[in-house]
Amino acid sequence: MDLPDTPWSEAMRLEVPVVSAPMGGVAGGALAAAVSRAGGLGMIGMGSSATTSMLREQLGHVGGLDRPFGIGLIGWRVRDEPALLTTALEARPALLSVSFGDDVTWIGRAHDAGCETATQVADLEGALRAVDAGVDVLVARGAEGGGHGRPRVATLTLLAQILDRVEVPVLSAGGIGSARALAAVLAAGAAGAWLGTAFAACRESLLPDGARQAMIAAHATDTVTTRAFDVAFGYPWPAHTPERLLRNAFTDRWDGREEEIDGAAVDALHTAIARQDYRVAPVNAGQGVGEVTAVESVATVIARLAGVIHPADSR
Ligand SMILES: Cc1cc2nc3c(=O)[nH]c(=O)nc-3n(C[C@H](O)[C@H](O)[C@H](O)COP(=O)(O)O)c2cc1C
Structure with missing residues (x-):
């Protein structure tokens, strides 16, 4: 692969500095496993309607995986169903993210279980708060991103601002769907990129x-x-x-x-x-959705992000 390693991606034993975002109802264990097998870090996502039994079911796909994987939870769902966090920690993910919540006690519990911790932030204030709370890796999630998030600052502006102020690794997220965009955030100093939309329509996802x-x-x-x-x-x-x-x-x-x-x-x-009628039903997607032009395998998407396949060659 053509992509440069970063100190964080090396420490995490990744071959490409790419993390697939936890996406509720989309990023199940099969997607996460495919991303991890392709050299990235695949995250199992549990969203607004997640349950502990859903998490257990999806964890079945990463049971025999010999690569690191992650799990992403939503803060207010953990508050309402604490067993989600216990179950996630028992699975020993390399990276645990909890986003969109005020309770930071999960960070210490994750550290006790040997997991690295991440959370999504939307502005500099949120980034500094997360670092104070002890989070290991920040996800600087720009306003272009798909799914939930505070649309405060654009991706590149947010990344640059946060990198100037913190020592912890920063993953860049929001609208990154091409080799050019990925190269840009890595050149700016991101430890890696956290991509949702780019992987959502992959063959291995749960998306209808x-x-x-x-x-x-x-x-x-x-x-x-x-x-x-x-x-x-x-x-x-x-x-x-x-x-x-x-x-x-x-x-x-x-x-x-x-x-x-x-x-x-x-x-x-x-x-x-x-009825799967998406003229009315919701489809989460960020502004990078224009780069999604076919149902492809995770391996193909990662090869294109790494510049190994040119966009024109895969159409
Ligand atoms: C279909 C979809 C579902 C998502 N679900 C979640 C989720 O359950 N938990 C979460 O923390 N973030 C979720 N997100 C947000 C992602 O973590 C990330 O911020 C976003 O995908 C980055 O922007 P991008 O989609 O432009 O790559 C979701 C995003 C998408 C596209």
């Missing part, structure tokens, strides 16, 4: 087929940040943490008018999800 096709059809300008789905589902996401996803009829109708979402709209949403 219709959602893969929606991602393939979408351009960089087709995403929005919204709370509309969180309000409809009744998830306790804080108001300042919307999600970036593909714009569709539901977001056109309800974004900014969340307090008007009624029972009929919620029923229609559940029906659309059951």
